[in-house]
Amino acid sequence: MTSPTDLVGLLAVLGAVFVLLGSLGIVKLSSYLLRLHAATKASTLGVGAILLASALHFSAREGGASLIEVLAAILLFATVPVSAQMLARAALHMHPHLGPPPPDGKSRQTEPGDDGERSQAMGTRRRSAGSEGQSTPYP
Amino acid sequence: MIAIAMFITGAAMVLAALRLLRGPTIEDRVLALDTLYVDALALLVLMGIALESRVYFETALVMAVLGFVATVAVAAYLRRGRIMP
Incomplete structure (x- = not known):
């Protein structure tokens, strides 16, 4: 009880x-x-x-x-x-080395905030739209 | 039982103060201060139970708000170099 x-x-x-x-x-x-x-x-x-x-x-x-x-x-x-x-x-x-590495194996250069993620996403899109040889950024 | 809980919370505050004094980077010290005010809030609530008084509880409420504002201000200063956007 x-x-x-x-x-x-x-x-x-x-x-x-x-x-x-x-x-x-x-x-x-x-x-x-x-x-x-x-x-x-x-x-x-x-x-x-x-x-x-x-x-x-x-x-x-x-x-x-x-x-x-x-x-x-x-x-x-x-x-x-x-x-x-x-x-x-x-x-x-x-x-910045505390965080996980980016998926393409390069070292992180941009700030891991909202601006960095946005510019990284835009860079990925531009690279995949360019179609210069490697079109897939994630093997 | 309340006295035992107060002793345990005091030991937790001592451990957080150890990290506050020893922390290699400034974020460690800010995190230790954040934990220290949460522990002090718990100790105040326990003290209010032990002394049968509601006065300490309002102190704990004010401490929660001020500690949150202080932690967010220091974190914004560390990240952007200024506090206001």
């Missing part, structure tokens, strides 16, 4: 363990993108569990649902992936 207090404690410890796993991944993993992955996923799940524990605790204490935790959870789940993607794009801009 589990009372709400036991459930709150269990959820809080579970969330704290996931937060610890995210920070452990930041310290132990080898590449920057691996660290970003570990921190974002684990911290989001851990804070989600802790916020659920808080919502359960205050709902049981005051009778009636407490909804400000849901607001914080929505805010956090919407903002953490955005900041992680901005950090990943900044890292790929400063260290």
Whole structure:
């Protein structure tokens, strides 16, 4: 038989363990993108569990649902992936060798942002429309 | 149980601070700061449960918004050299 207090404690410890796993991944993993992955996923799940524990605790204490935790959870789940993607794009801009190599085997010369991808796609289209010998850029 | 969870979250903050001090590149430090504010938010929510108070929760909400804005601003500065488009 589990009372709400036991459930709150269990959820809080579970969330704290996931937060610890995210920070452990930041310290132990080898590449920057691996660290970003570990921190974002684990911290989001851990804070989600802790916020659920808080919502359960205050709902049981005051009778009636407490909804400000849901607001914080929505805010956090919407903002953490955005900041992680901005950090990943900044890292790929400063260290282009972190990303995967382009499919034709040449070294990456353009910026891996929206402008770079667009110019790369336009170059591919122009090369395939030119039909000078090699018409297929992807063998 | 709440005290155990607070200890575990504190250990996670120590690990993130280790990466903040040691990180070889500046993106590592920004990522460590990002994790550090998310961990501090979790610690504040746990403290609110332990002290039976709702005051700390609004602090956590403000901290979430300010941390997101700070991380996005630093990431945009690192990528483009300026913050506003």
